[in-house]
Amino acid sequence: MAAPRIGVFICHCGTNIGGIVDVPQVVEYAKSLPYVAYAAANLYTCSEEGISSIKHAIKEYDLNRVVVASCTPRTHQPLFRNACADAGLNPYLFEFVNIREHCSWIHMQNRREATEKAKELVKMGVAKARWLDAQEEFESDVYPAAMVIGGGVAGMSAALNLANQGFEVHLVEKEPELGGRLLKLNRIFPINKDPSELVESIVKAVEGHSKIRLHMPAVVKAASGYIGNFDISVDEGGKEVSFKAGVIIVATGAQVLKPELYRYGELANVLTQLDLEQRLKDGKLGEFQNVVMINCVGARIPERPYCSRLCCMTAIKNAALMKEINSEAKVYVLYRDLMTYGVEFEEYYREVKEAGVRFIRYTPSNLPQVIGAERVESVRVYDELMDMELELPCDLLVLATPLIPNDDNEELSRILKVPIGDGGFFLEAHVKLRPVEFAMDGIYVGGSCRWPADIRESIAQGYAAASEAVIPLRQGLVKVEAITATVDPKICKGCGTCALVCPFDAIELKESEIRGLEGKIVSEVNTALCKGCGLCAAACPNGAVQQRGFTDMQLLSMVNALSGKR
Amino acid sequence: MQDTKEVQTEFKPKILAFCCNWCAYAGADLAGVSRFQMPTDVRVIRVMCSGRVPPELIIRALANGLDGVMILGCHPGECHYSEGNYLTRRRAHVLKRLLSYIGIEPERFQLRWVSAAEGAKFSAVVKETTDKITALGPNRWVDKR
Amino acid sequence: MVDQTKSRIIEKNRLTELLDKLAQDYHLIAPVRDNNVSFRRVESGSEVTLDYINTVLSPKNAFFPQTETLFRFSRDDSRGFRTEPGAEADREQVIFGIRPCDARSLRLMDMVFNGQYKDSYYLDRREKTTLIGLACFDPAETCFCPTFGIDPASGEDVDILLSDIGDRYLVEASTEKGAALLDRFAEFFAELRGDEEQLREARKAGLAGMKKLDVSAIADKMAPLYEGDYWDSIGMKCLGCGICTYLCPTCHCFDIADVSLDEGGERFRCWDSCMFPEFTLMASGENPRPNRKARVQQRFFHKFKYFHDRNGELACVGCGRCLRYCPVNIDITQIIEDVTSGKAGNE
C-alpha cells in the first residue's frame, strides 16, 4: 500500500465559515499535519470550481486521500465522493470534516476559539483519513415483484400503482374480503357519500388485474432476505404459500378503540361512532330524539397522548346525518378541541353548525357525566365557554374514539424487522424527509398503520409508497453503502456476540472455508442484510469484527488526535 | 499562530461527543443551521449509531486526558437501526458506574438523547456539559503515552 | 571472618534515623509494605519495613526500570526534530535492604548491559548506586540460592552488608564505596563489641536446611532437551503470563517504542517477556515461538544454557520468586532436578 498522501480542502463557504474561522491559518495548520501532502482553501468547495480544484489536486499532487472541511456530510458527502471517483480515487478514500454547522455557525462570537476548534477538527479528520481504505459497494439484483400487506384503500392503491407500472404484486389481506376499514363506514366526509361506490371500483380493479396475485385471507408468517431479494412465506387459509419479492409495502391500517368509558358496553344506547355507522348502514338505528356525541374519548390522555385527527370530522359528519334523518332531533357534540383542518372541513363544520348541531366545549379536568340506570337518560356537562353546568337529555350517546394500532403490529414488526414507534404505530425512517419508507431498505409504509389517516391521505400515501418502491424495481440493481461490517476469521473466536446484537440477523456463525481455517466456527456477515450500524463492531471483544469506514483504528486515531497524540 | 500560544489562565475543558448520524449529528447540524451559539469545547465524532461506540474508546479517551466524553444518540424507540440505542443504554449504565467507582466523576461520561429535530437540546447539552466539567476541573487520569 | 577494621555496628533503634539521613542525601530505595513488599523510593525511614523475606519485585527496577525514557524529541520550526536525553539518574542513589541473591543478580545483569554493548542508562544508574544489603537468615521454602554458590549471609555483591544479630546490626563494608558511606555517616556507627562474629554464626543455623541443587552440568544436559516432549506438560500448564520474567531479578529483555505527540514525544524502553506471544511475532505474521510450550522452553534454555554459553554463568540466583508467585505452581527447582537427574530426557 502506498504511503498516505492526504489532500485537505478548507472551505470558506463564502463568509459562512471564512467570516468566523481564520481559514488561511487552518490551511497552514493542515499542512503541518502528518501525511498531508497538500492543503488549500476554496471559496465554495461545492462549486464547480471547488470540485474541479479537488480533482485537479488529486492528479497534480498524487493524492490518495481527500479531506474536505466544510459543511455537513449529511448533505454534501455524495458530491465530494463523486468528485474523488471522477478523479480516479476510490470514493471511500474521502473524509468529511464539519466546520460550519459544528463550528463557525455556533461560535460566531469567538473567532479565535472557533479557529482553534476548526484546526482540531481538521486534525481529527486527517487522522482518520490516514486509515481509510478503498471500498467496493455491494450490488445485488432486484427481483421484479412486490408484496403489499393490507387490502385496504392504502394497500390497494399501492398495489394498483405498482401493477399498472408492470410489476407483479402479491397483495396479502388478513380478512376474507378487500376493502379494509372502509367497508364498515356508512358515509364518507366531506362529500357525505356511500363509500361502497369507491370501494367497489377499486376492488374490481384490483381483482381484475392480471399482475396482482391476491392472498386472502392470509397473514405473513416469515420474511427473510433484503432489498431486492425477500423470501416470504404466508399462511393463506391454513396452507403455506411462499414467494419472492424485491420490495415490501406495509399498509395494514388500524383499528378503532372500544372504550371503557361513559359506560360503553354496559348501557345499550351508548355507541361508538363506528357502531353508529354500522347501524345506519344496516338500517337498525331506530328512533332517536336527543343525541349527544362526545369527542376525544380515550384520546389525548396520558396513556394515549396523540390526536387521532379523524374523529372530529367523523363526529361532524354523523351529527349532520342525524339531523338529516330527523331534523327535529337535538344533536350536541361535546368536544375538547375541534380538528377541522384544510379547506373543505372548516366549511363543512360551519354548515353543520348552521343546520342546528350544537357544539359544547368540555375540559379534561371536568369530564361529561352519564346519567341513567338502564339507559342513558341525560348527560351532564360543564360548558367551559358559558361557565355553567348543563344537563342534556339524551337517548343516544355516541363516542368518538381514536384509531389505535392493530394488535398484530408487533408480530409484523418482528417478522419484517421494522420499528414501531411510541404509540404502537409503525415508525417511518424520518418524520419529515422519509415519510413513506422504513429505515430497513426495500420496505415502505403507508396509510393508517403509520398514523391515523383519512381515505384521501391513505390513497396518497399508498401511491407515494408505491412510487418509492418502484425505484429499486425499475433500476433492477441495488447498491449498499460500503460501511458494512467485516469479520477477520483469523481473530474471530466464534463467540457469537456480534450475531446476538445484530438487529438485522445479518451475522451467522459458520464453518470457515478459508484456507488454513477450514472448519473453524467464525462469524460471517451477509453484506446484503447489513445496514452498517456497527453494533457488532462495538460488541466484538477483540476487534475481529470491524465496520468499514468506522473501524476501531479510525475512531481511535481520531480520539488520539484530539488528545494530542500522533 | 501567535495567539494560540497565549497563556490560558482559566481551565478550558476538552470534551468529545460521539454523535449518531441519524439523530444527534443531525440535531447538531440543526443547531448550526439555527445559529444557536454555544461553548467551543466540544468536538464531535460522527458514527452511524450510538451503539458503535465501544467502552474501550470511552475509557481510552478519558485516560488520554480528555475531560469528558459524551455519546449522543436517538431517543429510545427512535433508533434508525431499531435497537442500537437500547444496547448503548445498557452499556452506558454499567460503564458510568464503573468509571464512578474508580473516581471518574459521572459527569465526565454522559449518554444523552438528542433527536434530529432537537437543535436547541443539542446546544443545551453542550452548554450544560461544558459548565459541569469546567466546574469539576481537569481530569485526574492524564496520560500522554 | 569479621574484618575488624572495616566493620561497625548500628543499634537497631538508630536505624530509622540513619535512613532519614540517607533519604536526605540520596535517592533512597527501600522495602515498603503496601499491598505487598516492594522496593520504592522513600522520603523517610519510617516508611521502610524490615519484616520481609524478600520483596515481590526484585530491585532491578532501580537500574533497569520497567519503563524508561531513552530520549525526548520535539519538533522544530523546519519540520525537523530536536532531541534531548531522557531522565538520567540525577542523584546518587542508595538501595537499602537488598538481599544477597538479588545483589548477585546485578552481577549477571552487568554481563548483559556492560558486555559487548555498553548500556549507558543502566551503567549510569549502577555507577551512582550504593548497595546496602541485608543478610538473609530466615530463607523461605522457595529459596535455593546456594545452588548457585550464593551465601545468603554474605556481602560479596553489595557495598555494605547489614546482619541482624539481635539488638544491633553488624555493618560490614565490602567496597570502597561502602566504606566511604560508613565514614560519611560515622556518627551512627559504633565500634564492634566483640561478640558479633559469634552472634552471626548462631543466626546462620537457620540456613542449614536450604535447598542446594547440583547444577554443575546443567547446561550440557539441557542441549538434548531441545527436541522431545519434556516441555509439553509444562507448556500445557503455563498460562503465558509475565510473572516469572517480570519478577525475576535476572530477566532483562526489553522492547523499545515511541510516544508521538503533536509537540514532540519520547522514545522509551520497557520490560518485555518471552512468555508473551508478541515477543517473537514478526511483521509478516510469522511467529517462531508459536505456542506456550515453545516459550516456556525458551525461558529455561535461556536461563540454563544460552546465557551460560555466552557468559559462563547460569541466569538464575535461586530467589524463588517465579516459583512462589506462579499461579499454576510451575516449579523451577523441579525442572532443574528433572534436567540434571536425566528424568527430563526420559519423559
Place this chain on the structure above:
Amino acid sequence: MKATSEEVQTSVKKLFEDGSIGHFIGYETGSDSLHVTPCFLKSGQAASRLVWNPLCANNLSKYLLDFKNVEGKVGIMVKGCDSRSVVELLKENQIDRDKVFIVGVPCSGIVDREKLLEVLGISPGEVVAVEDDGDAFLVTIKGGTQRVDKEKVLRGECLVCKYPTPLVYDVLLGEAVSSLPWVGDDYSLIKEQEALSSEEKALHWNREFSQCIRCYACRNICPVCTCTECIFDKKAPRWISKANDVSENLVYHLVRAFHVAGRCIDCGECERACPMNIPLRSLNKKVEKDLLELFDYTAGIDVEQQPPLTTYQLGDLDEFL
C-alpha cells in the same frame, strides 16, 4: 460428606477404563504441601496423582480450550465456581458440551494460604496437610493438628460464594452443599467503596493501578478471557502503550473488567494470580453488582440466558435524558 482424593482417583480411573474420557484435567500436589498444581492425565494409570483438598484453588476450566481438537472426551474437575465458568464457555461456543466430561465436586471453601500462615504464625514448610472439617479446616502441622475457623482463612470469593455445588456436571462426587453458613451480603465491601468521594476513589485506585506490572496474569488465568488475540496485544490499533504508566494501567483494568462484564463468575483467579495483590475482584464485583441490580442478571447460571449487554428491554432504567 466431602469427596476424598481417593474417591476422585477411583472414579477418574474408571472413566478412563470405560472409555468415557481420553484426557483428564485435575489437581496434584505441587511444590509443597500448601500448593496444588494442575495435572493433565492421558490414562487412568496416573490417576493416583490426583488430589482434592481445600487448596485446590485453580479454576481449571480455561484449559478446556486447549483440548478443543483432541480425540475423545476430556474430563475435568470443577468446583461450584468453576462450573459457572464452564457455563459461560458453553454459552460462547468456546467448548462443546459433548466433548467434555465434567466431574463435579461440591466445595465448602478454599484456603487462602497467606491468611492461613498469618493466623497460625507459621511458615509454609511447616504445613503437612489441610483438610476440610465443616466450618473449620484441620491443619496438620509438624507436631500436631490445629483446627482453624474457615471464616478467618477462606479466600475472599469463598466468603461470598452462593454456588458451592457445581451447576453443570456429568457426575457429582460427594454430597451437594446447598449453601455456606458464613455467606452474607456479597457486596458490603463494594458498597463501602461506592460511598467514598471521587477524590478518595481516584486516590485509592491510582495507588492500586500504579502497582500493576502488566504481567497479564489476571487476564491469562481468567476462564472467560478466551480471545484468540487480545486487543491489548494488538499493534494496530494499539489500545494501550507498552509503557507502564498508571493511566495505561487504568485502561487495561477498566477494559478488562468491562470485557468480562456479564461473564465473570467471581472465581477469584485474577486476584489470586496477581503478584502485586491488586484487589481486582473489587472491580469485577462492582460490575457484577450493577448487572444484578440493573438487569437482574447473574452470570454462569444458565447456558440459555442471553448475556446482559447483548440484549435489552424497552423498560430498562433510563437515567439519560
